[in-house]
Each structure stands twice: as structure tokens, then as C-alpha cells.
Amino acid sequence: MDEIGQVIRKARKNKKISQENLSAQLKMSRATISGIENGTIPEIGVRKILSICAALGLELFVQEKTKRPTLQQLIKEQRDA
Template identity: 50%
Template sequence: MEHIGELIRSLRKAHKLTQKALAQKYGMSRATISGIENNTVSEIGLRKVEAILNGFGYELAPVPRQPSRPTLDMLKKVNFHDR
């Protein structure tokens, strides 16, 4: 979620909006917008985040998580043993 907060902050600034203006547009508090941007909100509804992203022309979509360590299949694909 932290990357979404960074994205929302950069989009807000690119559109020259304050946190207060963005919050008012979506019926939220400025503190909620700040929490989303700084990844400090303990729980935030996906619909709120989706509404903000949609307003900037983005959509919320699931993306598979990359494993922290390469799997055997990943190593086979890059011919790890040929290096």
C-alpha cells in the first residue's frame, strides 16, 4: 500500500491540489489523505483509494507479488547455471 500512497501524493501535487482540497473532493479528512500518502493509516477502505485513483485516471488492480528470493523455476528461465 505504501506505493499507492506515494503515487497519490505525486498525482495530487502534479494536479496542484492540497491535501485539504483532495480530501474535500472525496468526503474525507485531510488527516486521512495524509495517512494514505504516508502509509500511516491503520485501515483504509479500498473504495476510498479506488475513488481517488479513478479521479486521476488510474485504476486499482491486483498485481502478483514478486518472491523475495528467486524460485527454482525463475533460476531455470535465466539459465543461472550457464553463467
């Protein structure tokens, strides 16, 4: 949710829309918008996220989780190369 919130904040600011204006447009509280952007809301419905994305010209998609290498694996790969 932290990453989603950061993308939402960036898109909102790029469009020069205040949290207050966005919340009024979507009939959500400004505190909800703020909490999503800051990652402080423990649970949020996907419909709210989709509404915010639609209002800001964003899309939400899901992809298979990939396993990220550890720092030690990356260092070893660099040494071996």
C-alpha cells in the first residue's frame, strides 16, 4: 500500500489537485485520501483505490510476485561476472 500511496500522491500533485478537491470529487474524506497517500490506513477497499486511480488517470494491475535477490547474491553475481 505504501507504493500505491506514493504513486497516487505524485499523480495528484502532478495534476495540481489538492487532497480536499479530490476527496470532494470522490465523496471521500480528505483524511482517507491522506491516509492512503501516507500508507497509514490499515485496510482500504479496492473500490476506493480504483476510484482514486480513475480520477487521476492511473490504472491498477496485479502481477506475479518475483523473488528479489539478496545483497549477497548480487555481490556474488558481480564477482562471478
